[in-house]
Amino acid sequence: MPPRDGLSAAPAAGEPLDLQAAYRDSHVGEVLDSLDRELIGLAPVKSRIRDIAALLLIDKLRRAVGLSSGPPALHMSFTGNPGTGKTTVAMRMAEILHRLGYVRKGHLIAVTRDDLVGQYIGHTAPKTREVLKKAMGGVLFIDEAYYLYRPENERDYGQEAIEILLQVMENQRDDLVVILAGYKDRMETFFRSNPGMSSRIAHHIDFPDYTPGELLAIARLMLEQMQYRVSGEGSEALREYIEKRRAQPHFANARSIRNALDRARLRQASRLFERIGGAISRQDLQTIEESDIRASRVFREQHD
Amino acid sequence: MRVTQGTFSFLPDLTDAQIARQIEYCLGNGWAVSVEYTDDPHPRNTYWEMFGTPMFDIRDAAGVMTEVNACRKTFPNHYIKLNAFDSTRGRESLRLSFIIGRPATEPGFGLLREEGPGRSVRYTTRAYATERPEGERY
Numbered sequence: 001m002p003p004r005d006g007l008s009a010a011p012a013a014g015e016p017l018d019l020q021a022a023y024r025d026s027h028v029g030e031v032l033d034s035l036d037r038e039l040i041g042l043a044p045v046k047s048r049i050r051d052i053a054a055l056l057l058i059d060k061l062r063r064a065v066g067l068s069s070g071p072p073a074l075h076m077s078f079t080g081n082p083g084t085g086k087t088t089v090a091m092r093m094a095e096i097l098h099r100l101g102y103v104r105k106g107h108l109i110a111v112t113r114d115d116l117v118g119q120y121i122g123h124t125a126p127k128t129r130e131v132l133k134k135a136m137g138g139v140l141f142i143d144e145a146y147y148l149y150r151p152e153n154e155r156d157y158g159q160e161a162i163e164i165l166l167q168v169m170e171n172q173r174d175d176l177v178v179i180l181a182g183y184k185d186r187m188e189t190f191f192r193s194n195p196g197m198s199s200r201i202a203h204h205i206d207f208p209d210y211t212p213g214e215l216l217a218i219a220r221l222m223l224e225q226m227q228y229r230v231s232g233e234g235s236e237a238l239r240e241y242i243e244k245r246r247a248q249p250h251f252a253n254a255r256s257i258r259n260a261l262d263r264a265r266l267r268q269a270s271r272l273f274e275r276i277g278g279a280i281s282r283q284d285l286q287t288i289e290e291s292d293i294r295a296s297r298v299f300r301e302q303h304d
Numbered sequence: 305m306r307v308t309q310g311t312f313s314f315l316p317d318l319t320d321a322q323i324a325r326q327i328e329y330c331l332g333n334g335w336a337v338s339v340e341y342t343d344d345p346h347p348r349n350t351y352w353e354m355f356g357t358p359m360f361d362i363r364d365a366a367g368v369m370t371e372v373n374a375c376r377k378t379f380p381n382h383y384i385k386l387n388a389f390d391s392t393r394g395r396e397s398l399r400l401s402f403i404i405g406r407p408a409t410e411p412g413f414g415l416l417r418e419e420g421p422g423r424s425v426r427y428t429t430r431a432y433a434t435e436r437p438e439g440e441r442y
Contacts, residue, residue, distance in 0.1 A: 105364050133370055138363060
């Protein structure tokens with residue numbers, strides 16, 4: 001792809017190159033800004049995307065002075081606890097890589113084991129190849145990738161799907177980006193039993209659990225997107241709720257927050273319904289009060 | 305004798321890169337691409353067989369090219385062509401159809417004359433390849 005930016009004439013050796021102009025003319029700035037705005041936390045992910053974006057710019061400069069520049073290996077693996085944003089980021093990654101110019105079409109095909117593995121001999125290869133054909137030019141996202149490999153069942157055809165994937169990941173690197181995702185310990189087992197897969201993945205990114213501050217910011221963002229607001233005392237109650245809930249078992253990070261907000265909406269709706277016949281303003285419809293949050297079981301169990 | 309059926313048939317064989325660009329053009333217009341093959345080169349043969357299914361959901365030429373290469377490997381000595389189908393309302397027909405693979409030698413066609421009543425003559429073409437059974441023609 002010939003560079004279409006401020007680097008039309010190749011500068012002489014030793015002459016300073018205009019990185020500023022290249023940065024301006026690419027879309028890198030907007031991509032990174034929108035990422036910072038729309039995703040809370042996720043520092044390792046954002047730093048890796050920044051690195052990839054920087055490589056894109058430097059590649060452009062290299063091409064302008066006549067040096068070779070090949071696209072980097074882009075296959076990725078996302079590991080982390082439930083609700084840490086793996087699927088969300090994978091969806092965004094297709095768009096990001098497309099805007100950076102590394103992926104031709106930028107569509108995302110999300111599959112799990114059932115879409116790749118067949119039920120009888122000869123079923124797996126066509127199934128996997130169909131999925132790969134659809135994903136060419138975009139990103140293939142395989143959720144819960146460790147289910148592909150089931151060593152305890154010898155009639156399992158997951159290994160065949162893995163082999164086809166490995167071949168395509170190696171030979172058609174320019175056509176397809178593969179992102180695997182799953183829980184950390186099980187992905188580690190999967191990679192240990194499939195060293196070929198592990199070595200083809202250039203970016204192993206771990207999604208850390210969110211801090212309480214980040215969870216509160218996520219809650220605010222979700223409320224804003226749902227066109228709700230929370231009152232001052234409610235905000236304080238939310239902060240306390242998050243701290244208490246984090247300590248309890250089965251905490252699923254952002255997903256738990258979303259569920260909690262949905263329950264708060266239910267309580268708000270019930271509370272407003274009880275005032276039926278009275279006046280309800282637009283403000284009332286939009287506001288989540290402290291009582292809607294304090295009614296949660298999380299606060300009550302403290303007294304057991 | 306090179307069969308000149310379909311678009312680009314008077315040009316030398318298209319390279320893979322050129323074929324991919326044509327496919328990109330078709331996909332960019334939202335047309336569905338399919339691959340067909342036959343070993344009967346008669347110009348009135350409209351019954352080419354489709355390899356696989358019409359690719360309505362493929363977004364990129366690389367996906368179509370894997371299907372093309374699979375067809376070439378399975379039928380190295382058949383004619384292979386690409387069709388692009390436009391499904392917009394009111395059109396619903398082929399927009400582009402070009403041959404991308406040929407057998408190594410193409411024997412060509414002969415003219416058949418049939419005398420009718422009153423010494424009238426009816427003409428038709430006959431493909432030399434179809435003198436042999438299907439599968440043994442090239």
